[in-house]
Amino acid sequence: MGCSALTFNSVPLPRAGTYHRSSKGGAHQRHKRSWVWNQFFVLEEYTGDEPLYVGKLHSDVDKGEGRVKYVLNGEGATSIFTIDENTGDIHATKRLDREEQPYYTLRAQARSRETNLPVEPESEFVIKVQDINDNEPKFLDGPYSARVPEMSPVGTSVVTVVATDADDPTYGNSARVVYSILEGQPYFSVEPKTDRLGTGRDTSPPVSSLFQWITPAHVYQSNDREHRGVVKTALSSMDREARDQYLLVIQAKDMVGQMGGLSGTTTVTVTLSDVNDNPPRFSRKNYQFSVPESLPVSTVVAKIRALDLDVGPNAEMEYKVTDGDSLGVFRIATDRDTQEGLITLQKGLDFETKSSYTLHVEASNRNVNLRFLSLDQFSDTATVRLNVENVDEPPVFTSPLTKMVISEAAKVGTTIGTVIAHDPDSTNSPIRYSIDRNTDLERFFNVDAGSGVITTAKPLDREVNAGHNITIFATESLDPLQVGKGVVLIKVTDINDNAPVFAIEYETYLCESARPGQVIETISAVDRDEPQSGHRFFFSLTAETAGNLNFTLRDNKDNTASVLTKRGGFQRHDQTVYRLPVLIMDSGSPALSSTNTLSIRVCDCESDGSPRSCGAEAAMLSAGLSTGALIAILACILTLLGKRPV
Incomplete structure (x- = not known):
C-alpha cells in the first residue's frame, strides 16, 4: 500500500516523514511518519444565512473515486460542526461566541466505504474561534469614590480605576484599552495607556501525542483582561474652601482608542479633604x-x-x-x-x-x-x-461670720457684741438691724435696730444649749428691698451651777459570807458642768453615818471611791437592805456637793461570791418557811386587800 496523509485547509502540508514498506527476506517493514497540523479558524458571531465554511480534510489515499469517506468526532461534532463525508468540507452551522468557548478539539478519520476500516490513523485537530471586537470595556467596581487633600501637588494619585474587556487580549487590538477623562478637566487627569494587570498564560489546547504543535504568535492567548487607569491631580490650586467635591467621568475605549472601538464609562466622586491652610x-x-x-x-x-x-x-x-x-x-x-x-x-x-x-x-x-x-x-x-x-447692692457686713462669747450666768440685757454693715453703693443708705427669728425661736437675744448691739433677752443655760447660731438682717432705710445677711455664732461659757451625782444607779449586793475590809462596790460621779481644768470629785460619808459599824468609804483620788465592810456576819433575816448616804463634792468655785444614797442588799451567795438569792423572800426562806407557806401568806394578804389571788 502506498503512503498517505490527511491534509487540512485544503492545502497538503509538507511531510516530515512517511510510512513505507520494504522487502527484505520477504518481509515488509513499516516506518513511522510525523505529521504537521495547522489549526482551523472560524470567525465568531458570524451572522450569514448559509453554514460557514471552515476548511477541508483530505487524504492522499482518496483518488476521487468515492471509495473514502470522512468522519468527524469530538467537541461540537454534528451539533456545531458538520463534515461532507465525500469531500471532507467542514462547515459551522451555528453562531459561535469566543467568550463562551475559544476553541474546539475534534478528531478526524478517513475510512474505506467498502470495509469501513480506517485508511488513515485518527488524528486530532483544533478549530479556534477567532475574536472580533464585540465586548466593550466595563468598570466592574464602579462607580468610585476617593479623597485627596486639597492643594495636593500635580500628579498626586487619587484613585486607580480598572476596566475589564472580555475580548481576546492576544489577538489584535480588541482588548487594548486606553483611558480618557470626559468630565473633570482641568482639575484631574488619567493616564491614557496603562499596563495590563497580571501575567499572561498560554491557554492553547493540549498537543496530540501524534503531532508536533506549532504556535504562531497571533494565537497566544492570555487571561489578562483587566487594565488599570490611574487618576491623578492636574492642578495644585484646588481649594476645598472654594469647592470641596468633583464628579469625574472616566472612559475606557478598546482598539487602542481608534475609531470603531467600543467604550465604557464610570464616575469617580472626588472629595477634597481639608488641610490647615487658613488662619483664624x-x-x-x-x-x-x-x-x-x-x-x-x-x-x-x-x-x-x-x-x-x-x-x-x-x-x-x-x-x-x-x-x-x-x-x-x-x-x-x-x-x-x-x-x-x-x-x-x-x-x-x-x-x-x-x-x-x-x-x-x-x-x-x-x-x-x-x-x-x-x-x-x-x-x-x-x-x-x-x-x-453699677447695681444697687444690699448692705454688706464687715464680717459675714461673727463669733461672740457670753457666760451662762449673764443677766438679761447683758451686751454680747456688735455687728456692723454698710451700704456699698454711693447712696450710703442708713442701715437697720433685725434678727431672723427663724434662727432664734425662743428669743434669747435682741439686736438694737440702729447700732447693731446684740444683748441677752433671756437667761442662758449652757447645759441646755451651749451655742446659738443666729442670722442678722441689715436693711437699707432708703430701700427696704435691699437686705443683707450676716451670721453670728454665740458661744455660751460654763459656770459651776450643777452638783455632781452618781454616774449610774448602782445595784450593790453584800454576801452573808463577806469578811471585814472587803470592797463591795466602786462608785464614780458625773457633773453636767465642764470646767476647763477637768473634773475633780471628792467622796465621803455624811456626818450622820461616818461612825456606823457596818461600812466605810475610801476615796481613791481618781474620781472614784470604794465601799468596804467593817465587819462580817451579815444575815438576811437580821436586815435585808442597808442604805449608805455618800457625799460627793466637785472642785468648782464655789464648790457644789450632793448626797447620794447607795442601797446595799444582803444576799445568799455561791462559793465564787456570785449572789444566789437576795432580799425579803430569801430571808423568809432561810427562816424555815416553805414555798407553800409563802403562797398561803400571800393569799391572805390579797384577801385582806379585797383581791382574789390568781
Missing part, C-alpha cells in the same frame, strides 16, 4: 460688653469667636488673654463644641472700685500646618472691653 480671624478687632457687678464668680460674661475656613481639627481654637488682666479677674477658655472663647469671671466685681477692664485676647489654631503659613500667621488678636455696671 476675628470678624472685628474690638468687642464691648456690659457686665453687672453683681454677677457671681464662674459666670460667663462674654463670648467671642475667631472664624476659620478650615474644618474639623484644623479649625480648633486656643484663646488666651495676653494683656489687661494683671489681677486675674477673668479667665478665657475654648468651648470645644462651638470653638468660641468664653470669658469667665474669676473674682467678684465692684463698680465703685473699678468700672471697666480692657483685655487683649489672642486666638490661634491648635494644629498648625507650617507648609502653608508661618507660625505667626496662625493667630489673630482682638480687644475686649468689659464695662462694669
Whole structure:
C-alpha cells in the first residue's frame, strides 16, 4: 500500500516523514511518519444565512473515486460542526461566541466505504474561534469614590480605576484599552495607556501525542483582561474652601482608542479633604460688653469667636488673654463644641472700685500646618472691653461670720457684741438691724435696730444649749428691698451651777459570807458642768453615818471611791437592805456637793461570791418557811386587800 496523509485547509502540508514498506527476506517493514497540523479558524458571531465554511480534510489515499469517506468526532461534532463525508468540507452551522468557548478539539478519520476500516490513523485537530471586537470595556467596581487633600501637588494619585474587556487580549487590538477623562478637566487627569494587570498564560489546547504543535504568535492567548487607569491631580490650586467635591467621568475605549472601538464609562466622586491652610480671624478687632457687678464668680460674661475656613481639627481654637488682666479677674477658655472663647469671671466685681477692664485676647489654631503659613500667621488678636455696671447692692457686713462669747450666768440685757454693715453703693443708705427669728425661736437675744448691739433677752443655760447660731438682717432705710445677711455664732461659757451625782444607779449586793475590809462596790460621779481644768470629785460619808459599824468609804483620788465592810456576819433575816448616804463634792468655785444614797442588799451567795438569792423572800426562806407557806401568806394578804389571788 502506498503512503498517505490527511491534509487540512485544503492545502497538503509538507511531510516530515512517511510510512513505507520494504522487502527484505520477504518481509515488509513499516516506518513511522510525523505529521504537521495547522489549526482551523472560524470567525465568531458570524451572522450569514448559509453554514460557514471552515476548511477541508483530505487524504492522499482518496483518488476521487468515492471509495473514502470522512468522519468527524469530538467537541461540537454534528451539533456545531458538520463534515461532507465525500469531500471532507467542514462547515459551522451555528453562531459561535469566543467568550463562551475559544476553541474546539475534534478528531478526524478517513475510512474505506467498502470495509469501513480506517485508511488513515485518527488524528486530532483544533478549530479556534477567532475574536472580533464585540465586548466593550466595563468598570466592574464602579462607580468610585476617593479623597485627596486639597492643594495636593500635580500628579498626586487619587484613585486607580480598572476596566475589564472580555475580548481576546492576544489577538489584535480588541482588548487594548486606553483611558480618557470626559468630565473633570482641568482639575484631574488619567493616564491614557496603562499596563495590563497580571501575567499572561498560554491557554492553547493540549498537543496530540501524534503531532508536533506549532504556535504562531497571533494565537497566544492570555487571561489578562483587566487594565488599570490611574487618576491623578492636574492642578495644585484646588481649594476645598472654594469647592470641596468633583464628579469625574472616566472612559475606557478598546482598539487602542481608534475609531470603531467600543467604550465604557464610570464616575469617580472626588472629595477634597481639608488641610490647615487658613488662619483664624476675628470678624472685628474690638468687642464691648456690659457686665453687672453683681454677677457671681464662674459666670460667663462674654463670648467671642475667631472664624476659620478650615474644618474639623484644623479649625480648633486656643484663646488666651495676653494683656489687661494683671489681677486675674477673668479667665478665657475654648468651648470645644462651638470653638468660641468664653470669658469667665474669676473674682467678684465692684463698680465703685473699678468700672471697666480692657483685655487683649489672642486666638490661634491648635494644629498648625507650617507648609502653608508661618507660625505667626496662625493667630489673630482682638480687644475686649468689659464695662462694669453699677447695681444697687444690699448692705454688706464687715464680717459675714461673727463669733461672740457670753457666760451662762449673764443677766438679761447683758451686751454680747456688735455687728456692723454698710451700704456699698454711693447712696450710703442708713442701715437697720433685725434678727431672723427663724434662727432664734425662743428669743434669747435682741439686736438694737440702729447700732447693731446684740444683748441677752433671756437667761442662758449652757447645759441646755451651749451655742446659738443666729442670722442678722441689715436693711437699707432708703430701700427696704435691699437686705443683707450676716451670721453670728454665740458661744455660751460654763459656770459651776450643777452638783455632781452618781454616774449610774448602782445595784450593790453584800454576801452573808463577806469578811471585814472587803470592797463591795466602786462608785464614780458625773457633773453636767465642764470646767476647763477637768473634773475633780471628792467622796465621803455624811456626818450622820461616818461612825456606823457596818461600812466605810475610801476615796481613791481618781474620781472614784470604794465601799468596804467593817465587819462580817451579815444575815438576811437580821436586815435585808442597808442604805449608805455618800457625799460627793466637785472642785468648782464655789464648790457644789450632793448626797447620794447607795442601797446595799444582803444576799445568799455561791462559793465564787456570785449572789444566789437576795432580799425579803430569801430571808423568809432561810427562816424555815416553805414555798407553800409563802403562797398561803400571800393569799391572805390579797384577801385582806379585797383581791382574789390568781
